[in-house]
Amino acid sequence: DVKVTQSSRYLVKRTGEKVFLECVQDMDHENMFWYRQDPGLGLRLIYFSYDVKMKEKGDIPEGYSVSREKKERFSLILESASTNQTSMYLCASSLWSGRNTIYFGEGSWLTVV
Amino acid sequence: QKEVEQNSGPLSVPEGAIASLNCTYSDRVSQSFFWYRQYSGKSPELIMSIYSNGDKEDGRFTAQLNKASQYVSLLIRDSQPSDSATYLCAVKGGSGGSNYKLTFGKGTLLTVNP
Numbered sequence: 001d002v003k004v005t006q007s008s009r010y011l012v013k014r015t016g017e018k019v020f021l022e023c024v025q026d027m028d029h030e031n032m033f034w035y036r037q038d039p040g041l042g043l044r045l046i047y048f049s050y051d052v053k054m055k056e057k058g059d060i061p062e063g064y065s066v067s068r069e070k071k072e073r074f075s076l077i078l079e080s081a082s083t084n085q086t087s088m089y090l091c092a093s094s095l096w097s098g099r100n101t102i103y104f105g106e107g108s109w110l111t112v113v
Numbered sequence: 114q115k116e117v118e119q120n121s122g123p124l125s126v127p128e129g130a131i132a133s134l135n136c137t138y139s140d141r142v143s144q145s146f147f148w149y150r151q152y153s154g155k156s157p158e159l160i161m162s163i164y165s166n167g168d169k170e171d172g173r174f175t176a177q178l179n180k181a182s183q184y185v186s187l188l189i190r191d192s193q194p195s196d197s198a199t200y201l202c203a204v205k206g207g208s209g210g211s212n213y214k215l216t217f218g219k220g221t222l223l224t225v226n227p
Contacts (some may be wrong), residue, residue, distance in 0.1 A: 031213050042219035043157075043201070050213060058214070090156055094213065101147065102203075102215050104156040 003027070004105035006091050012111045019078040021108050023091030030096040032074035034058075034066065036087040037107075043090065049074055050096070081112045115140040117204050119218035127226050132189040134221050136202030139183070144206030146178055147215065148187045151199045160200075161187065192225045199223070 003026045013019050025032065033048040035058075045058030047066040055066050063085060067075045074093075078085055091105040116139040126132045134148075145164055149157035163169045163176040163185065175188040185204075189196055199220040205213070 033214065040219070043217040045214055045216075048214055096213065101159055101162060102205075103159070107156045 004091055004093050004103055006089075006105040006108045008108050009106065010109045012113060013081050015082060015112055017078075017081050017112075019081050019110065019112075021076040021078075021089055021091075021110070023074045023076070023093075023105055024072050025074075025093040025103075026072065027093065027095075027103075028071065029093035030071075031094045031100075031102075032068065033092040033094075033102065034064075034074070034076045035090045035092065036060070037090060038087050046076065046089075078110075081110075083112050086110060086112045115143070115204065115216045117202055117216050117218040119200075119202050119221050121219060122222040123224050124221055125224045125226060126192050128192060128194060130192050130225075132192045132196065132223055132225070134187040134189075134200050134202075134223065136185045136187075136218055137183055138185070138202075138204045138216075140204070141180075141183060142206070143183075143204045145204070146176070146185045147203040147205070148174075148176060148185075149201040149203060149217075150196075151201055151220065153198075157201055189223075192223075194225050194227050197223060197225050 034046040035043045049055045049068040065077045089108045094100045094102040148161045151157045161176040163178045173190045177186045201220045202218040203215040
């Protein structure tokens, strides 16, 4: 089975703090993704990466950055957390392109106070 | 901007009935279609994928795709209370270099009443 692991499940951070969300997958997938999910807005793509050190902006990249130094690990960084970044963050991975399914981690619930 | 539309629901069906969930998409050249189930507080899990026009069956689930109408649906036969969840339609591929990322609808909340 595919395993996508988000190490931090529940976080509470203060406004202005730098926040790191870590994600690791164990299936040698090329693609990795960060989504956020909010009530009424659904799942929205923040960033994705199709190879080590490669990244592309998704639909809502403002206020976020990412890092992919190793194939199995994809980090989401909030440089200066704000209250409107309170959300559930979902990491996902897939094989390269085509019909390959995207698999999700368990999610990280972030509250910014 | 690619769009995926679903009725938000809630859709309420009695136990044992057929639940029908619908989805339309805007990008005519989209290639891959997925249904995910998401229980409250949990992450989405894949139920079905479909790539060609027609029906695809897996147990109690049937996915239907009509590319001409840009329409995809999910039928759940013999609905069980454990099927109560939000069902997310997702679309991949098409124009704008989107071969590897999914665009999601906002989901339909299904409630199966015992």
